[in-house]
Amino acid sequence: MYSFDWSSIPGAIPYLWEGMIRTLQITVIAVIAGMIIGTILAVCRLSKNLALSTLAASYVTCFRSVPLVMVLLWFYLLVPDLVKKIVGNPSLDIRLLSAFVAFSLFEASYYAEIIRAGIQSVSKGQVSAGLALGMTSGETMRLIILPQAFRRMIPLLLTQAIILFQDTSLVYVMGLADFFGVAYNTGNRDGTLVELILFAGFVYLVICFVASTLVRNLQKKIA
């Protein structure tokens, strides 16, 4: 029988906390940037302009057809060179920057599809009503359609954010010390890998369970 040794966890708590902050940083930035880019993609994809809609559709299809780990690796290999060319040596950890960019662009493709469905769920009559009042199609989209679409989409958008929160653990391929990365390194160092990964898993479980319960309650309130 395997005997568990939890002794290395208490001492690692400050580092684990730092890791969690990094994990949350990536999640929040990717959610915000992903939603902004995703909204633009969704509007482009629904546009009558064939070039715009094709471009947006290909972007979404490409990112959704490639494993996230690979996207992360590509950006890890590409972004640092690119950044150095543009701004020289940035003060921010360049791996973190790569992670921000990769997650934002990747999540954008998923958000784009959620938001597109949201926009399409708002009746066409609402567009007509906006236009009939003399608003431009841009104003109608911004002031009439998107607010309604987002209201309906909030539960789905938050669920996607929870998935993203779990997926950030993949930044270990960049050697970035997020929550999971810190847990892994600590376990490796102290020879308590099993315990640390169990502990990390438990923390993810608790956070995600609480978050999805909140989302479900919110959903009931909206519906």
Added chain:
Amino acid sequence: MISIKNVSKWYGDFHVLNDCSTEVTKGEVVVVCGPSGSGKSTLIKCVNGLESFQKGQVIVDGASVGDRKTNLSKLRSRVGMVFQHFELFPHLSVMQNLTIAQCRVLKRGQGEAAEKALKLLEVVGLKAHAQKFPAHLSGGQQQRVAIARALAMDPIAMLFDEPTSALDPEMIKEVLDVMVNLAQAGMTMMVVTHEMGFAREVASRVIFMDHGQIVEDRPKVDFFRTPGTDRAQQFLSKILSHSAQA
């Protein structure tokens, strides 16, 4: 004010509008009726460019609707439209429904827009509901708000697309009353409706459409006394005998 000249429209092979021509002069109330699928809603939506058409011309107050150079948004802001399903903005309060386009399109200040909104809500009898959301109003109340919303833009003409078709019978009257008052106040109106009582009371002319064509376009009195075509006569006898029973 509104001039429709030889307008034709196709959905693929289906001829929705077939060489339609008519005029609505200032202060006139024109009722458009006809069986469902006859193209009456499509015709009225061509007037403010919500529907495109392939042939012909629609001129509203000197501006050509089909012309690419026409600023359609500006033209639409001067022509009010009321929809079958109200189409109030559900995420905005009644007040905001009435002010949003005033502020955004006409660039009125918030105070001025709100003042105008309250005045119009009073006209349609809903001043007490200004802070409510559309979902908390009955269908008839929602449609009256929708009329007030269109009027808030100080339109030169109003288009009504089956404004009472989605309403429960007991709510039809409150909406028609508002429309009658509007007509009597001299508003130029084009109204797609089956409410022949309304047509009898305030219409200047009645247009009867069938299969995308304007079959009859005559002064109200002539239309009701002796419909010129069998098709219109059949239609009238159907809806009139029905409302006589009810």
